Amino acid sequence: MQYVQEKAGIQIILALKGFSMFSVFPLVAKYLKGTTSSSLHEAMLGYEEFGGEVHAYSPAYRDDEFPQYLSICDHISFNSLNQFEKFYPLVCKSGRKIHCGLRINPEYSTVETDLYNPCVPGSRLGTRAATLPPTLPDGISFLHSHNLCESDSFALEQTLENIERLFGHYLPHISLLNLGGGHLMTREGYDVEHLIATLIKFKSRYPNLQITLEPGSAVAWQTGVLVATVLDIVDAQGIMVAILDTSISAHMPDVIEMPYKPVIRGANSTPQEGDIIYRMGGQTCLAGDFVGDYGFQKPLNIGDKVIFEDMMHYTMVKTTTFNGINLPHIGIWGQEGFYRHVKSFGYHDFKNRLS
Ligand SMILES: Cc1ncc(COP(=O)(O)O)c(C=O)c1O
Structure with a gap:
């Protein structure tokens, strides 16, 4: 540059x-x-x-x-x-x-x-x-x-x-x-x-x-990774799903929005003949919180690290307040018509979620 x-x-x-x-x-x-x-x-x-x-x-x-x-x-x-x-x-x-x-x-x-x-x-x-x-x-x-x-x-x-x-x-x-x-x-x-x-x-x-x-x-571009750990591996009707201590939806929303398939270090994004295939699942309850399938050369084990490549741009900012747009206020409307303001967010909430 x-x-x-x-x-x-x-x-x-x-x-x-x-x-x-x-x-x-x-x-x-x-x-x-x-x-x-x-x-x-x-x-x-x-x-x-x-x-x-x-x-x-x-x-x-x-x-x-x-x-x-x-x-x-x-x-x-x-x-x-x-x-x-x-x-x-x-x-x-x-x-x-x-x-x-x-x-x-x-x-x-x-x-x-x-x-x-x-x-x-x-x-x-x-x-x-x-x-x-x-x-x-x-x-x-x-x-x-x-x-x-x-x-x-x-x-x-x-x-x-x-x-x-x-x-x-x-x-x-x-x-x-x-x-x-x-x-x-x-x-x-x-x-x-x-x-x-x-x-x-x-x-x-x-x-x-x-x-x-x-x-x-x-x-x-290509300056940082997101490292996740395999918490469990489940057999979902023949599909082996690694459940990670991260979430595609909460931590990598671009993957779902765009959509795109992030590169995982050491795995084939398009599984090849002889690969052991795993789907990567997130830790949230959202049914669609997964990305996959990836081909690995050896079986994954609980505790293994899964490294998502190139996660510095857009991923980190999207898990905060994207574009810096402030979060909505939170309040309670009573049936009698009263409104009790509970919380407002501001610059420090935005800044404190960054580094
Ligand atoms: C007005 C404007 N400027 C700059 C950028 C940065 O673009 P990029 O990260 O693709 O270089 C964007 C991205 O949305 C934008 O909307």
């Missing part, structure tokens, strides 16, 4: 939604210029623990939270002109130099899973070119696009073509283009030189533009 920043003359910030393990922020902050957040709590975490630039984007900001963004953020991206117009007067009043941007929908994505495709028809994320006026309102100094997921540099090249085709007339009048996340430049085989060449070529046409990328996954 450092090499890309230097060679292409761009800047990279960390998307906290993908990786928020703040005990290692001092290391990451040696290279990346700041953070981007999807909620007030993430913005607070980036400000408190990472330093550098603090960017924020949310599909919609809450009236009660927005003033707090103003004291810690230097870049705020709005999802619609409506939101920009509503909050821009507060930005002006804040007395701080805050760059305001608009998230656009480039109407192009290579992402095949709809759950992860911000350009899926009917998407609520980003403003489409057709709905914008010929010039951007005063106060918008950058555009923000996020349309990729675990993608290569060729998808970015095509994204840039679409941005130029749909939004090209705005580009000479802004100072920053944020190209979002989804650039998996740390994956083996990613064509880093093509990425650099693509960015340099684009920048040569718009020397006025600072380019920012905000990957999450790429920062923590």
